[in-house]
Amino acid sequence: MGLFIIFLSCGRTITLVDMKVIEMKKMSRREAMKQLGSKVVASAGIAGGAGLLTNQAHADEADATIEWKMVTSWPKNLPGPGMSAQRICDRINTMSGGRMRVRLYAAGELVPAFEVFDAVSSGTAQMGHSASLYWQGKMPAAAFFCTVPFGLTPSEHVTWIEQGGGQELWNNLYAPFGVLPLMAGNTGPTMAGWFKEEIHSPTDMKGLKIRAVGIGGEVLRHLGASAVSISSSELFTAFQSGVVDAVEFLGPWTDGALGFQKIAKNYYAPGFNKPNGTGEALLNKVAFEGLDKDLQEIVKTACRIEADIALAEANAANAYALSELINHEGVKLNGFSNELETALRVAADDVMADFIAKDNGAKEVYQSYSKAKSDYSGWSKLSLVSYLGLRDKD
Structure with a gap:
């Protein structure tokens, strides 16, 4: 067995015992060690050998893969948000060329669905994927960054975040928790929900x-209902067992995948509650700022791409799924009566007034959000509503 002693400048020694049986994780290191051995034998290049070891250690450290965890509020690969979360992980892994790997943990695998924010804030996970309205109890203003009743449409919401000051307000809201938020998906407008009995x-x-x-x-609740918060992974069982009489979640694609049509046939629209469906990426600030600048851009770009792709996917999939539910699964599409629509609007105004009166942060965000709705409304009506009326006339 060959035995070589390398004397370093600091006086320490490194013993290399049988170079053929030393296990290395990387071929580059193995090759370097072989080269080092030949140099020691051939010319007793002690200082040069030590330099090779030191340089190789630095190279290995630079080549090390950064491992991140992403926790989510969704069952794995749930159509819509669950798929968005997985695609973001995959995109970061690919775009980083293997320098960074993000592993996804579905709801309940590492933390419960409604503890994603706290997990990212504490550093349990470096990244999360969820919906900001789940943190309303912690930060009342958080709901605006996903959606609120009778609020912005998906395109209006993006405009507010990127052009109307929304992102800065969002950053400021999460800053005390050491969390950075980004748009990272969109499920589009939602439906008003599934009801076992008709609502008149x-x-x-x-x-x-x-x-x-x-x-x-x-x-x-303002109208006398009992609104219950249940995670998406538990919804079907809760609906089937009678824990709830009705379910409002997302659109036809995701709702249909969860099987609500097997329990109830009355499907109501439009979704006054959630006219937009922005999904958010949550980044632990310390972890994110510890990345090289190019990796930071990769993370942000992966989320931005998903915001666009997910909305296009949702629009296409919801159109197809709604047709399937109605034409092949016996689902009845209903609209609320004028009386109920009016009651919902009045209740929404009352709730919002009370909501912003109790929290200064919510008031500031509400003012910005309301201005955006007012500013964009005229163009939305002209460019979308009026045009569709013209395009689809018989």
Whole structure:
């Protein structure tokens, strides 16, 4: 067995025992060690050998893969948000060329669905994927960065975030928790929900147990309903067992995948509660700022791309899924009566007024959000509503 002693300048020694049986993780290191051995044998290049070891150690450190965890509020690969979360991980892994790897943990695998924010804030995970309205109890203003009743449409929301000061307000809101937020998906406008019995008037809402989150849940409580917050992985069982009488979640594609049409056939639209569906990426500030600048840009770009792709996917998939539900699964598409729509609007105004009066942060965000809605409304009506009326005339 060959034995070589390398004397370093500091007086230490490194013993290399049988170079053929030393296990190295990287071929580059193995080759370097072989070269080092030949140099020691051939010319006793002690200082040069030590330099090779030191240089190789630095190279190995530079080549080390950065490992991140992403925790989510969704079952793995849930159509819509679950798929967005996985694509973001995959995109970062690919775009970084292997320098960075993000591993996804679905709801409940590492932390419960509604503890994603706290996990990222504490550093349990470096990244999360969720919806900001889930943090309304911690930060009332958080709901605006996903959606609020009778609020911005998806395109209007993006405009507010990127051009209307929304991103800065969002950053400021999460800053005390050491969390950076980014748009990272969009499920599009939602439906108003699945009901086991038809709903005709505000009276029918009294005593109704319905799964609804965010400010929309407060609106329904204002009408006498009992709004319950249930994670997406538990929704089907809760609906089937009677824990709730109705469920409001997302659009036809995701709702259909969860199987709500097997329990109820009354599907209501439009979704006054959530007219937009922005998904958020949560980044631990310390972890993010510890990345090289190019990796920071890769993370941000991966999220930005997903915001665009997910909305296009949702629009296409929801159109197809709605047709399938109605034409092949016996689902009845309903709209709320004028009386109930009016009651919902009045309740939403009352709830919002009370909501912003209790929290200065919510008031500041509300003012910016309301200005955006006012500023963009005229163009939205002209460019979208008026045009569709013209395009689709018989």
